[in-house]
Amino acid sequence: MFRSWKIGTAFGIPLYIHPTIVLLPALVFATQWDGGWFNALVMTVLTAALFGCVLLHELGHAATALLFGIRTHDITLYPIGGVASLERMTEKPLQEMAVAVAGPAVNLVIALLLLPLVVLGAAAGLLGGDVTAFRLADGLGETASKFTLLLTAMNIGLILFNLIPAFPMDGGRVFRAFLALLMNRVRATEIASGVGAVLAGLFIVAGLASLFGLASFFTDYANPLLALVGAFVLFAGRMELLGVRRQAEQARLADAWDDSPEAPIVEAAPGFSGYRWDRRDHVWVLWRNGRPIEVYDGGAE
Numbered sequence: 001m002f003r004s005w006k007i008g009t010a011f012g013i014p015l016y017i018h019p020t021i022v023l024l025p026a027l028v029f030a031t032q033w034d035g036g037w038f039n040a041l042v043m044t045v046l047t048a049a050l051f052g053c054v055l056l057h058e059l060g061h062a063a064t065a066l067l068f069g070i071r072t073h074d075i076t077l078y079p080i081g082g083v084a085s086l087e088r089m090t091e092k093p094l095q096e097m098a099v100a101v102a103g104p105a106v107n108l109v110i111a112l113l114l115l116p117l118v119v120l121g122a123a124a125g126l127l128g129g130d131v132t133a134f135r136l137a138d139g140l141g142e143t144a145s146k147f148t149l150l151l152t153a154m155n156i157g158l159i160l161f162n163l164i165p166a167f168p169m170d171g172g173r174v175f176r177a178f179l180a181l182l183m184n185r186v187r188a189t190e191i192a193s194g195v196g197a198v199l200a201g202l203f204i205v206a207g208l209a210s211l212f213g214l215a216s217f218f219t220d221y222a223n224p225l226l227a228l229v230g231a232f233v234l235f236a237g238r239m240e241l242l243g244v245r246r247q248a249e250q251a252r253l254a255d256a257w258d259d260s261p262e263a264p265i266v267e268a269a270p271g272f273s274g275y276r277w278d279r280r281d282h283v284w285v286l287w288r289n290g291r292p293i294e295v296y297d298g299g300a301e
Contacts, residue, residue, distance in 0.1 A: 004076050013062055015055070016076040024079045035133050042134040046147060050154050051077055053110055057158065058082040060106035064099045065090070080229045091185060093177040100173035104159045111155040114148050121145025166203070167196035167237045189244045196237040203230030 004016035025044045032040040055077060061084045062072035073085040090096050121127050126145035134143055163171035172192055179188035207227025273288045286294040 010055075010059060010075075011063070013059070013072050014074040016074055018076060018078045021051070021077055021079050036135065038136040039134045042143065042147065046150055046154075049147075049151055051082075053107060053151070053155055053158065054082045056106050056110065057103040057162075058084040060102040061099055062086070064102035068092075068095050068099070070099075080225055080232060093180040096177040096180075097174050100170045100177065103170050104162050107155040107158045107162075111152050111159070114152040114155070117148045118145070118152055121148065164199060165192070165195055166199035166233050167192035168240050169196070169233060172196045172233075172237070184248075186244055186248045189241050193237045193241040196233055200230040200233040200237070203227065203233065206230075 004018050006014055006016050008015050025047050028047045029040045029044045032043040055075065058075045058077075062075065065072060065084075065086050068090055070090060071087050073087055075082060075084045086099075090099065118127075121141075121144070124141070124145070126142045127149060131146045131149055134146060138146075162169055163174070165171045165175040167173065167176055167189075172195070175195065176188050176192035179191055182188075203226045207224050207230060211224040211227065274286075276285050276287060284295070285292050
């Protein structure tokens with residue numbers, strides 16, 4: 001419905017933002033206006049800086065995937081976060097763990113780089129009072145110190161949130177990769193997707209409760225955007241599970257198919273109905289509900 005806007009390229013990867021992302025800074029500016037125009041302006045800039053960190057987070061995924069020979073088609077930023085579209089996901093659990101952890105690792109590096117500035121600001125007495133409110137009279141030093149503190153806290157929040165085991169978020173992928181070390185990939189994805197669906201449901205409940213003020217806890221600690229995140233996790237997790245199941249079925253059929261003249265008729269998938277070519281006897285076999293029904297002379301292949 002809305003076509004993403006290209007904002008540039010990084011390391012050969014096209015970068016896009018979804019048009020709806022402009023609603024977020026507009027919302028921040030409007031909700032922070034009660035604290036004055038300067039407070040609204042700084043909080044809007046802080047939001048933009050946060051999405052810059054999200055972009056670096058996604059580039060971390062892309063760079064690590066490239067180490068394993070997996071390229072990234074593009075990176076798109078949405079109001080609820082960023083998405084790096086990899087050409088494929090590695091099926092090796094340890095590699096998947098590395099790719100998943102790379103994003104939060106970038107946020108950790110950012111937080112560690114900002115931390116000395118936060119310490120200096122605290123030592124200079126520039127972080128007294130309400131650190132979430134910005135006033136023009138505070139001066140450049142205090143404003144910069146508060147800004148740095150909040151950006152550091154936001155990066156730590158990104159680390160913790162992304163490591164929640166809600167598949168296909170980063171933590172969910174780590175969880176799936178760990179399970180894949182113990183069982184087949186399909187079963188691991190089914191379990192990870194199930195856990196992710198439960199957590200996604202909690203996100204939706206928390207987001208809606210926060211939006212309508214149904215519970216003080218959710219109002220204080222949740223955000224209406226959590227409902228959108230939950231819906232995305234629920235949908236994306238289900239789609240990836242279906243994709244993994246389809247890949248497994250295709251691999252099973254490929255393993256079963258034998259091109260040699262002595263090969264027997266290949267068994268069809270359970271429930272399969274249709275025609276399949278038998279290379280041994282050069283005939284077409286009609287299958288119905290996974291059972292061979294009739295054989296037709298196919299002549300030359």
